[in-house]
Every structure is written in C-alpha cells, then in structure tokens.
Amino acid sequence: MDGGNLYSIGELAQRTGLTVKTIRFYSDRGIVTPADRSHAGYRRYAPETVARLAFVRTLRELGLGLDVIRRVVDQELTLGEVAAEHVSALDVQIRILRLRRAVLTAAARREPTPKEMELMHRLATLSQAERRHLIDDFLDTVFDGPPNGSPLAAARRSMTPELPDNPTDEQVRAWVELAELSLDPDFRASERRLADEHITCLPAGPPTPPRPDVFAIARDLVAPAVASGINPDSSQADSVVAALTARCARLYRPPHDTELYRWLLHRLEAAGDPRRDQYFQLLALINGWPPPERLAPLIDWSVTALRLRAAG
Known part of the structure; x- marks a missing residue:
C-alpha cells in the first residue's frame, strides 16, 4: 500500500479474492472508482473500496446485474427496493422452471410423441384466463352450456379445477394430465351422456334440492x-x-319398474370408464382436496351383483 494509504489493483485483488481483471472491469463500469493515480498513471483506491467490492461480490452472487449494482452502491436505489424487484423476477423464473420440470417429468414417465410433448408444454404454460377458458369449454360441453340455474350446477362446480397461483410440481403435472383428458373428444362425449341421462331421470316438477x-x-x-x-x-x-x-327408484324415475336393474346397469357401466376415476384423482390433487375413493371397484361390484339378479 502506498500513496497515502491507497491500494493498487493488485492489493485489492489480494484482499478481496477478486481477479485484477474483474476489479479493472468494475472500475471501468464506474462501480468502484480510483481515488488517485500514481506518477506512472496506475489507479489507486481508498481503503473503503475493499468493503465496497465485498458488497458488490455478494450482490453479484445473488444474481443482480451490474447496472443495478452500480445504482445500489451509489445509493440511487435502496437494497429493499432492489430485493423486492429481484424476488419478483426470481418468482417468474421459478415458476417457469417448475413448469418445465413438471412437463419433462411427465414426459419421462410416458414417452410422448413430439406432438404430445408440444401439447403438454402448451397446456402447462397457459395463463390463468386461458386455463379457465379451456375448462369452461369442457364443462359447457358436458353440462350443455353454463350453469345459469341448471340442476347440474353443483355437479359442475365439483368438477372444476382451480390451479393455485403457486402450484407444486405435482399440481402442475396433474393439471397437464387433466387438461389433456378434458380435450379428449371421447371422454367429453361419455361425460355428456352421463349428464344428459341424469337430467332425463330427474322427477318432473319445480326445482328440488340437488x-x-x-x-x-x-x-x-x-x-x-x-x-x-x-x-x-x-x-x-x-x-x-x-x-x-x-333408493334409486325413490330419487329418480327409471323407464319402468321392471327395467330398473337394466337402467341401473346401463348407468353404472357408463360410469365404469377408468378416465372418470383419473379425472377426479387429478382434480383433488389440483384443488388440494383429500384423495377421493376410487369408484371403479365399487362400480364393478355393483354391476356384477345387478347382472346376476337381472338374469335371475
């Protein structure tokens, strides 16, 4: 150290662990400035530059850009303001990385085609409004339009996913799978038939509780x-x-009493589609609900029991 307690760039490098090249770069960018120059024209820095460079190093390791760092060390911005902006930027990056991870994890499990991979990526990156539009389109198809006092309004609500603002990886993967299901024309048609048959069998008269x-x-x-x-x-x-x-005969109006077994068999067999169980399992995960009991084993039992007695 010479020049009245001033440091050379080499001395700063030894004290801070930064390279001479890095310190010179910071100096050229105005993040640290020399207090003086030697007779030979070499830069000399004040002792407080050591602390300033340590602070700059910390901010760089946190991912801040040099322009922002210069404004912080020059007190044009407060650390609180910078931290808040940086948190927002990191939240966006984390969300993007989480979506990418969810899509790649799902792809690793399924071996998708390039077209399926493209669809999975698109579904994962939809905005909240786009997700709502996709699900509304599916539910409008199943329930023949928006609720508007429909006797199936409660059923519609029970099938509506609400992906949270900060979903987990599992919730994102579940959303991608559920969205793919909702786009399946055959699944849509199957659910629509179930909804139509439910309406058909409701007793006539004024609206009643669901x-x-x-x-x-x-x-x-x-x-x-x-x-x-x-x-x-x-x-x-x-x-x-x-x-x-x-109980079904009491609550609904089957075509004819003698056809009750056949009517129930038809309804239950239509509900035996394993995609229904899959939909509600995914829905519960997305909405943070307890996992629902799988209906497939219960429907299989009921169908077998009804068939045996209908034949007898």
Whole structure:
C-alpha cells in the first residue's frame, strides 16, 4: 500500500479474492472508482473500496446485474427496493422452471410423441384466463352450456379445477394430465351422456334440492360391502342390491319398474370408464382436496351383483 494509504489493483485483488481483471472491469463500469493515480498513471483506491467490492461480490452472487449494482452502491436505489424487484423476477423464473420440470417429468414417465410433448408444454404454460377458458369449454360441453340455474350446477362446480397461483410440481403435472383428458373428444362425449341421462331421470316438477347421482348412491351403499369382503353373488349382497335399487327408484324415475336393474346397469357401466376415476384423482390433487375413493371397484361390484339378479 502506498500513496497515502491507497491500494493498487493488485492489493485489492489480494484482499478481496477478486481477479485484477474483474476489479479493472468494475472500475471501468464506474462501480468502484480510483481515488488517485500514481506518477506512472496506475489507479489507486481508498481503503473503503475493499468493503465496497465485498458488497458488490455478494450482490453479484445473488444474481443482480451490474447496472443495478452500480445504482445500489451509489445509493440511487435502496437494497429493499432492489430485493423486492429481484424476488419478483426470481418468482417468474421459478415458476417457469417448475413448469418445465413438471412437463419433462411427465414426459419421462410416458414417452410422448413430439406432438404430445408440444401439447403438454402448451397446456402447462397457459395463463390463468386461458386455463379457465379451456375448462369452461369442457364443462359447457358436458353440462350443455353454463350453469345459469341448471340442476347440474353443483355437479359442475365439483368438477372444476382451480390451479393455485403457486402450484407444486405435482399440481402442475396433474393439471397437464387433466387438461389433456378434458380435450379428449371421447371422454367429453361419455361425460355428456352421463349428464344428459341424469337430467332425463330427474322427477318432473319445480326445482328440488340437488340429488346425489347414481354413482354416489352406489358408493355409499356398496363401499361397506366391498370393505367387508361380501361377494356380489352371495346372499349377503341381496340386501345391498335391494337398498341400492330402492333408493334409486325413490330419487329418480327409471323407464319402468321392471327395467330398473337394466337402467341401473346401463348407468353404472357408463360410469365404469377408468378416465372418470383419473379425472377426479387429478382434480383433488389440483384443488388440494383429500384423495377421493376410487369408484371403479365399487362400480364393478355393483354391476356384477345387478347382472346376476337381472338374469335371475
């Protein structure tokens, strides 16, 4: 150190761990400025430059650009202001990285075609408004237009995903899968048929409180039998089937009493599509709901039990 307690660039490099080239670059950009020059024209820096360079190094490691750093060290911006802006920028980057990770993870599991990969990426990066439009289009197809007092308004709400502002990787992957399902024409048509048949079988007259659908009734009545290990062809299953048919006949209006078994079979077989279970599993994950019980085993039990008794 010479020149009245001033440091050369080499001395600054030794004290800060930065290279001479880096310090010279910072000096050329005006982030640190020499206090004086030697007789030979070499730059000399004040002792406080060591602390200033340590601060600059910290800000660089946090990812701040040199223009922002210069304004901070010159007190044109406060650290709080810079930190807040940087957090916002990082949030955007994190969201983008999370979406990319979710798409790549899903792709690793499925071996998609290039076209499917493109679709997955597009679905993952939709804006909130675009996601809402996609789901509204699906639900409008299933429920024949927007709710507007429809008896199926509650059912529509129960099928509506709400991806949070800061979703987890799992929620993003679930959203991509659910969105793909909602675009499947065959799945749309299947769900539309179920909704139409539900409306058709509602009793005539003034609006009444929402009725549970046939699948919910089967779930409530059959789940205990399945959990207890009751076989659908056993005599113990008779009371379960009787309760199922009685409750459906009471709440709905099947075509004819003698066709009740066939009507129930048709409804339950239509609901046996494994994509329905998949949809509601994904929906629960997206919305942060408890995982729903899978209906497929209960529907299989009910269908078997009804077929045996309809044949008899």
